[in-house]
Amino acid sequence: MASPAGDKTQLLTFRGVTKRFGGVTALDNVDFDLRYGEIHALLGENGAGKSTLIKVLGGIHIPDSGTIRIAGEPADIRGVADANNYGIRIIHQELCLVPNLSIAENIYLGKEPAGPAGLHRRKMAADAQALITDLGLYEISSVGTLISQLSVAHQQLVEIARALSCQARILVLDEPTSSLSEAETEALFVTLRRLRSQGVGIIYISHRLEEVMRLADRITVLRDGRSMGTQYTHQLNQRELIRWMVGRDIKEHFHRPVSRIGQAALKVHNLSSPTVRGVSFELHYGEILGLAGLIGSGRTELARALFGIDPVRQGQIYVDGQIVSIDCPNEALNNGIVLVPEDRKQQGLVMFQSVGFNLVLPWVRYWISACLPNHRKRSQIIDRAIKDFSIRVADPEQSIDSLSGGNQQKVLVGRWMERRPKVLILDEPTRGVDVGAREEMFAIIGSLVESDMAVLFISSDLSEVLHTCHRVALYHEGRIVSTFRAEDITEEQIMEQLTGAKAGENL
Amino acid sequence: MRTFRQVLPLGLAMAALLLIFSFWAPNFLNPQNMLDLVQQISVNAILAFGMTLVILIGGIDLSVGALLALVGTTTVYVLRRGPSEQQNLLWLAVALLAGLGVAAAFGVFNGLCAAKTKMPPFIITLAMMLVARGAALRFNEGRPMHIPDQQTVFLALGNGRLFGAVPIPVIVMLTLFAVVAVLLHRTRFGQHLYAIGGNREAARFTGIPIVRNEIIVYLICSVLAGLAGMIHTSQLYSAEPASGVMFELNAIAAAVVGGTSFTGGRANMAGTLIGAVIIGILDKGLNQAGVHFSLQYIVKGMVILTAVYIDVRRRSATSG
Secondary structure, eight states: OOOTTOOTTEEEEEEEEEEEETTEEEEEEEEEEEETTOEEEEEOOTTSSHHHHHHHHTTSSOOSEEEEEETTEEOOOOSHHHHHHTTEEEEOSSOOOOTTSBHHHHHTTTSOOEETTEEOHHHHHHHHHHHHHHTTOTTOOOTTSBGGGSOHHHHHHHHHHHHHTTOOSEEEEESTTTTOOHHHHHHHHHHHHHHHHTTOEEEEEOSOHHHHHHHOSEEEEEETTEEEEEEEGGGOOHHHHHHHHHOOOOOTTOOOOOOOOOSEEEEEEEEEOSSOEEEEEEEETTOEEEEEOOTTSSHHHHHHHHTTSSOOOEEEEEETTEEEOOOSHHHHHHTTEEEEOSOIIIIIOOTTSBHHHHHHGGGHHHHEETTEEOHHHHHHHHHHHHHHTTOOOSOTTSBGGGSOHHHHHHHHHHTTTTSOOSEEEEESTTTTOOHHHHHHHHHHHHHHHHTTOEEEEEOSOHHHHHHHOSEEEEEETTEEEEEEEGGGOOHHHHHHHHTTOOTTSOO | OHHHHHHHHHHHHHHHHHHHHHHHSTTTTSHHHHHHHHHHHHHHHHHHHHHHHHHHTTOOOTTHHHHHHHHHHHHHHHHHTSSSSSOOHHHHHHHHHHHHHHHHHHHHHHHHHHHHSOOOHHHHHHHHHHHHHHHHHHGGGGOOEEOOTTOHHHHHHHHOEETTTEEHHHHHHHHHHHHHHHHHHHSHHHHHHHHHHHOHHHHHHTTOOHHHHHHHHHHHHHHHHHHHHHHHHHHHTEEOTTOOTTHHHHHHHHHHHTTOOTTSSOOOHHHHHHHHHHHHHHHHHHHHTTOOHHHHHHHHHHHHHHHHHHHHHHHHHHTO
16 A cells, blocks of 8 residues: 555546557556645647546556556556446547436436435435536526527536546546637636536646647647656746657658559549538549548548438539539549548448458449349459458458458458549558558558559548548548648647647747 | 358257157147148248248338238138129139239338338338238228138138149248349349348448349348238138238247347348247147147247347358
8 A cells, every 4th residue: 555656646647547548558557646725738640649638547448467556546447347347437529418307417427315205305406506606607507507598518518527436536638628618718717717626637638739838738649559757837838849749759660652643533523512612622643642631620521422322412423524413422432532430330341241342332232133143253242352452361251350451451441442433542551450460451442542543531640641542631620621741741730730729930 | 060060050940849749649740630730831932931031131021911911801801702603714713813913002002111111110011010910900890701612723822732732822922032032142123122121221222222132132031921922812711801910920920030130230041940849849849739829929938039139049050
């Protein structure tokens, strides 16, 4: 118990925490401290390990090694219930409230005060009211109001009230302001500062650096699963912060394919769908165009509209200069546009079927005519894909579940190549695959582009985008804000533009 | 090969049941009794073929039992309105088409609702079960309608025997089995159903037309229910608006015992056929062994539960 490392001034300490998923090291020997009464920002690019760290803290992931101490005592967090007992409350980006229950019922969900005569509704309402007033939610007349009638900002505050209702000592907020207006953000900050003065330790995750600069006492940056250290906010300016976040040694393992950039394969003019707001761009044969943007900026929705999944409201799509109308994926296929979706398991693969089944799925018409399956033809298609994309399988009829993430991704790319598409859209093709598979994926993309395919490349990994793409389009809230040749822009500049930093700060 | 491996344990279970009943119920295995058995299962098997397709794509069709009664009554009603008392093959065709038309209409409606709205298939087909039952009860004030003895062809559908031995319903059932099995296992349509049931989103992202396939599946299921309704009516020598109660549950049981996964994406027709046979053996065997009918329900329930439990265990073991 009384180990020498038991520093009583620290509310929470992580020492050498490591978490691996298969071959991917999500957290690599991470140290992290949180003091009593501190707002500590946790920053990093998408995939840097922030959410893994939070999940370790919340008991969703159990670390492979390392120690966690809370108030100086070693803490063994093996599940969500343990985390609750330690007073850890996490408010996730997606709210976890029950919309058809009242505010009070949501606050006390799972820990309703009850006796032999049933729920103590009056006590629940009174306590909830006290919490709500504490948080400064004066506009809400009654805690009997249903959650579904509240604005997102108020729902967020109800989540916080819920966290406080059980004496949170450590409060974690993951992108809490992404759906808040400026005024609502200010109100939230007032609340957070008050909680800080009451000794609560707050971990704050946000992409909005300006907010972080104003709110946080200290900042810890994660990069590629490693901690880059902790600094006091007042010792940094925003530009230094950005450098610190993205400034990695540029690794040369991505090489931009050398290809002859040809005519426009795809031209999109003023395209609008429910979430895409007037996008225009050109994509040439032999070119990789990267779409850089924050998570949730609507890049996936653009891909969905181009592939005929989401309806196109407005605008024109030209393939080879010919106007085409794409209202279903089949139309997209016929026009030579294919998509490798962002979520392999949900949108890509039929999980308990075989590798072969998944590889030939789009080409069933090539090997079955009427009711005469041509199994030789089927094997040909499968074998070719397996060979061309060096998919590592023992037997094409083995279950797709048994493949690694990288090999599953190769199945998804490989299955479109039976009839060569003109335009390949890749949505986060390297998410959740290890470094080796990533390089293989780049090699594949490179060879496709060198043989003249046009690739639209969506990735949240900026250095990946910068080093593989010929051009980069910055995508923000359903629009392309600007387009650059990849050589002409740096990660810092992209980050600055995307996080809405002021341009004046001498770049 | 894979199908064979899937079906093998079911075949063994079926053989074990036959063995048990050969000791328990005298003369259970004699050929005449076995022929009766296959004849008795044909209606349920035909329903189960359609049900298998629906469950495969992640749906359910509760309306087949009531639809069976409605198609039976519609067909006999039209048959009895014929131009003369005598059998008229042309008019028989009209009657059969009327019955199948009703079935098809229900199928397309179920399919449209399931594919185009967000209503769950369970509720859609529960509602359509009530509609079909009500519609059937409109005929002849809900009383049975006798099939005139002159309608020899229609009566042969349920009661005739080819070469004096093989019951016609069995031949119909096996023919339909062959058709549906080919459809499921050897056509694009079948491949697409596996994809839709296995992962609807992924199927959509590969350009498979989901709405069209879903409507066709419900259509097939309803038309098969219609055919089963005609056989059943013919076997009863009259159209009974109140018949077919709980038939949908027997069909679901056959499909599920046959290895159809309720979460969708897994099914094979041979399994369903054996599933129907197993349910039939249980019904007939327990009956002939003199088990009280109340106990028969309990035994059947336990067998279904056990079969599905074993299946689920086996699958979670193989797919890690």
